[in-house]
Amino acid sequence: MSSIFDDVRGEFSKTNNAVIKLILTNVIVFVAIIILYIVFTIAQYPHYYQWVMDQLSLPASFGAFLYKPWTLLTNFFVHQGPFHVFFNMLSLYWFGQVLEEYLGSRRLIAIFLLGGLAGGVLFLTMYNLVPYFQPELANTSLIGASGAVFAVILGAATLLPEHTFFVFLIGPVRLKYIAALCIIITMAQLVGPNAGGNLAHLAGAMVGFGFIKSLQNGYDWGKPIYTIGEFFQKIFTSKPRIQVPQRARATTSTTARHFSQKSENASVIIPNQDEIDAILDKISKSGYESLTREEKQKLYKASQQ
Template sequence: MNGLLDDFKGAFSKPNNGLIQIILINVIVFLVLILLRVILSISEVPEVYSTITNQLMIPPLIRNFIYKPWTVFTYFFTHEEIFHILFNMLFLYWFGKLVDEYLGNRRLINLYILGGLAGGIIYLLIYNLIPYYQVRSSFPGMIGASAAVYAVVVGAATLMPNYTFFLFLLGPVRIKYIAAFYVILSFAQSIGSNAGGNIAHLGGALLGFIFVKQLKKGTDLGQPLTNVAESIRKLFSRKPAMKVTYHRRDVNKASYNPNSYTPNQDEIDAILDKISRSGYESLTKEEKQKLFRASQKN
């Protein structure tokens, strides 16, 4: 048991490990809810479990949502069904790896969170503004990371539309077709029994598309989230003891900041040569990010 806890602690303390951390949070919440459901059912107080889950799911009606606004965040970290979380986390891992490699850890986290928020907001707007859905608002609410995952899936497909996955029985398929298939499927099912969930999928997908398109134009929609996260980190980080040191400034040595550094033409040419020799997959994570930053300047 201690070894398992150490593994969890290591995953959360490891820098630039946002994808695994998001998956772990979803899995931990899922396992805790399973344990609570079993314990409370045996204790013959299942209504307590319902009360707990109602505090995590986002309700369809705004008049109920205003009393628990935190659910616009908690719903996309909460699952109750094994296949629901399994497929969500598999898709998040496959497509999230691409976003992480090309855009970096922080932007992947921002894309997931913004996708979840967009899905929740679209869900609330549709259910409160369109009469067709208002008569279908009797259920307690929505949970699941699907909207956030759709943002990552569509974001990856917008970023690298011709990247290929090898699918069982189908062979090589470009990810833009995978993303398009699931978006069309969600749209077709937006009038079915899971209308709310599919509407949220579409909201997340739209956010993923806009996020990457704006990023290519030089606008990072996730920067406010980055600023908030950095402020929180500084608030809880230990302040080092004051120490005065003197360094000789070396004007010939430039520092490399992965968030602000702009690669020069020689570096880009070298990366393009490497792609022509060994393919895109041979690039390191840093080289992929340099190539993306160069594309933003063009």
């Protein structure tokens, strides 16, 4: 058991593995909820378990939400039932790896969080303003990472629509078709028993699409998330101050500026059309996974032009 804890702690100490950290966070919360359910059920205090769930799930009523605003964030880290968490985390693993490989960990986290928050906002808005949903207002709440995961799916499909996944019993399927099927299923269930969850799916999908399109036009929706993350990182991380002699500091500064200028000049090289065509041909023949890191970066630079 201690080795499992060591492995988990090791994963959280690593950098550039946001997919694993998000999955572990959701799984840890899920396991904790199962333990609470078992303990309170055996102790014959099921109302305590329900109280815990009420503090984590997002209520449909805006009045109830005002008394626990934190649920706008906590709801998409909470799952009930093994299949609920399994399929969400499996989708996050598949599609999240594509985004993390191409855009980095912090942008993946930003898309996930913004998708989950947007899902909660649309859920609250529709249930409080649209008459169709209001009969269920008092008895409905939202949990699950589906909205956040849909943001990741649509983000990956918008970034790399021709990227293929191998689907069991079907074969290779392009990301754009997987995303289209997800949207169709969501739209078909907007008036079903899980209408609230599907509203969150739709909001997450819009965030994933908009995030990538905005990024390709030069604006990053994730900036507020990065700022908040850096703020908390400064609070919980302390770096020892290293005394550097004045002469050495000046030399280091000059060298660093020279290196930075060279790096910036190198980073703005845009691949030509022949290079892009060759990369696209390689994707169509061998799949996105066959690309080198340099080829992935070239493709991303081309998509921003």
